[in-house]
Amino acid sequence: MKTLANVFLGLFIFKAVLAAPPTAAINYDTDTYEVDLEELDSIYDYDGSLSIDQGEIEIGTVLPVVNRPIISPEHVPEEEEEAEESTPKLIDGSSPQGPLSPGVLVPETSGDISTCILCTCIRTTVYCDDHNLDSVPPLPRETTHVYLRFNRITKINKNDFANLNKLQKLDLTSNIIEAIDEDAFRSLSTLNELILRDNRLRQLPELPNTLNVIDVSHNRLGRKGIKHEAFKDMNDLHLLYLTDNSLDHIPIPLPDSLQALHLQDNNIQEMHEDTFCKMKDFSYSRRALEDIRLDGNPINLSKTPQAFMCLPRIPVGRLV
Incomplete structure (x- = not known):
């Protein structure tokens, strides 16, 4: 039994020796190469003493090649060029779809754009004073305040302000307006x-x-220029200026909200006792109406003292 074990052990050692790698040096045959190794030095003129400038060494990463066409600026597709050219631009070169600067009023039509170039549009206010205009220019729909002073506008047409649903103030001072459509x-x-x-x-x-x-001072309204009861239903009217219009009467009735009434330099000759007060109601009082100007009229206020009983102040005018 012991002898059999020794035999198996010997066979195992023998196989292990046969499987070990050879220890002898391997000589490679240079004849198998197309270029002799000794000729490489002469081909590339290799100098072992050559110093390498580290600044000239570029270390990069090799990326995998992707089969993707390279598009140069000269080969931009025509559709993209047309799309870029067709995008509308504002005067400053920006796109109208982009964010707008605060405080800038953007017109909606070509006429509005020309108005805001000619005039000054700030937020919802249009300043167009002293521009030698002979008519009302097109205005942006969002306009709330319009100043068209010191121009040469002769007439106000019915469509000049038709679309301005937010208009709060309109100033047409010092033009030559002779007519306004009804x-x-x-x-x-x-x-x-x-x-x-x-x-x-x-x-x-x-x-x-x-x-x-309402300020219509220094016009030519005369006797028939103001319709009967024109101001009766204006329950929020505070200031009414009708100076120098050749008026021969006070345009009554006037709303209780009125605070100032300027009628100086007209042709008013008389005033009724119920012009401002209610003669049948002695408890009636008009505390709001504190400023009545009748100076420069041929009227004697002392002839109708009862006409001022409901007022907080006597009107300014000739008392004798």
Whole structure:
């Protein structure tokens, strides 16, 4: 039994020796190469003493090659060029779809754009004073305040302000306006201030009842320029200026909200006792109406003392 074990052990050692790698050096035959190794030095002129400048060594990463066409700027597809050219730009070169600078009013039509170039548009206010205009220019829909002073506008047409549903103030001071279409202001449901000083008006059109301030001083309204009961239903009217219009009467009735009434330098010769007060109601009082100007008229206020009993102050004018 012991002898059999020794035999198996000897066979195992013998196989292990046969499986071990050879220890002798392996000589490679240079004849198997197309170029002799000794000729490499002469081909590349290798100098073992050559120093390498580290600054000239570029270390990079080799990326895998992707089968993707390289598009140069000269080969941009025509569709993309057309799309870029067709994108509308504003005057400053920006796209209209981009964010707008605060405080800038953007017009909606070509006419509006020309108006804001000619004039000055800040937020919702249009300043177009002293531009030698002979008519009202197109205005942006969002306009709330318009200043068209010191121009040469001769007439206000019914469509000049038709689309301005947010208009609050309109100032047309010092033009040469002679006529206003009857419907020019009727649809302006948010209009609070109407200034028509220093023009040549002979007739006031129908005015919206939302007005707080009306200034038509220095015009030519005369005897028939103001319609009967023109201001009766203006429950928010505070200031009414009708100076120098050749008026021969006070345009009554006037709303209780009125605070100032300027009628100086007209042709008013008389005033009724119930012009401001109610003679049948002695308890009636008009505390709001504190400023009545009648100076420069041929009227003697002392002839109608009962006409001022409900007022907090006596009107300014000739008392003798």
